[in-house]
Amino acid sequence: MYGATTVEYRLDPHDNWRIDFEDIASKMDENVRLLVLINPNNPTGNVATPAEIDSLLAIAKEYPQCTIISDEIYDGLDFTGHMSSTASHSNSVPVITLNGVSKVYFAPGWRIGYMAWHDPENRLELVRDGVERLLRSRLCASTPAQHGYLAGLLDEHGWLEGHRSLVKERLDYCIKRIGEIDGLECEVPGGAFYMFVRITDQRVASDKQWVLDLLHRHHVLVVHGSGFSPEYGSGHFRMVCLPPIEILSEAFDRIEQFLGD
Ligand SMILES: Cc1ncc(COP(=O)(O)O)c(C=O)c1O
Numbered sequence: 215m216y217g218a219t220t221v222e223y224r225l226d227p228h229d230n231w232r233i234d235f236e237d238i239a240s241k242m243d244e245n246v247r248l249l250v251l252i253n254p255n256n257p258t259g260n261v262a263t264p265a266e267i268d269s270l271l272a273i274a275k276e277y278p279q280c281t282i283i284s285d286e287i288y289d290g291l292d293f294t295g296h297m298s299s300t301a302s303h304s305n306s307v308p309v310i311t312l313n314g315v316s317k318v319y320f321a322p323g324w325r326i327g328y329m330a331w332h333d334p335e336n337r338l339e340l341v342r343d344g345v346e347r348l349l350r351s352r353l354c355a356s357t358p359a360q361h362g363y364l365a366g367l368l369d370e371h372g373w374l375e376g377h378r379s380l381v382k383e384r385l386d387y388c389i390k391r392i393g394e395i396d397g398l399e400c401e402v403p404g405g406a407f408y409m410f411v412r413i414t415d416q417r418v419a420s421d422k423q424w425v426l427d428l429l430h431r432h433h434v435l436v437v438h439g440s441g442f443s444p445e446y447g448s449g450h451f452r453m454v455c456l457p458p459i460e461i462l463s464e465a466f467d468r469i470e471q472f473l474g475d
Contacts (some may be wrong), residue, residue, distance in 0.1 A: 233270065
């Protein structure tokens, strides 16, 4: 609506999809208004280290018009132990944190999330006023859902540990299976519940066609990597590790069969 364009930055496919700071720095200028970080990352599973968050803030600090959007919706699904909220590192750059109930609390149907504004120098006063007007005018998550999420945020979180270890167990199973299949390889995700799998089979020319053929012939649904980024995601697909092991096992058997065809 306002003539903005998006510019993608590179993540290193051979180093756990770590953020490429040189690439970001080379793409920054005074026109950049929003620098987006998804941490833990969908689709790669990378979890930025505290030092990397500081590096990102140092880049943004050079451009006073730039705000960081930090989408941390997978924050409770961190297996590295170093997940850290971007806003907690910033003493000048405005950070808008996004979060919601759908991933960590496994409640996508509740349709509830939040933005948290951290703006130490009050640079976004007008923008914030605009967003609040918009919220008052027509948008609202249902009140019972808001109370439910609040209880989830405030009450003790011990019960989440069981879910987290279940996801980790399934993720480990997927990584093992991918490692055993000729034609596929994958970086080990540090968080979230996805794997961004590289198709190393030289016969595969298009990740999108491969994904469609897999769906039509073997009824396994994954997402083509070029849909996330034609430049950086081509030759990959994303899969989810949430189903029970028996279903994951069946899906991998079919993928293996498909690659053997
Ligand atoms: C990084 C990220 N942010 C936000 C969302 C949105 O979640 P929801 O619409 O369920 O709140 C998703 C869902 O896939 C996501 O991966």
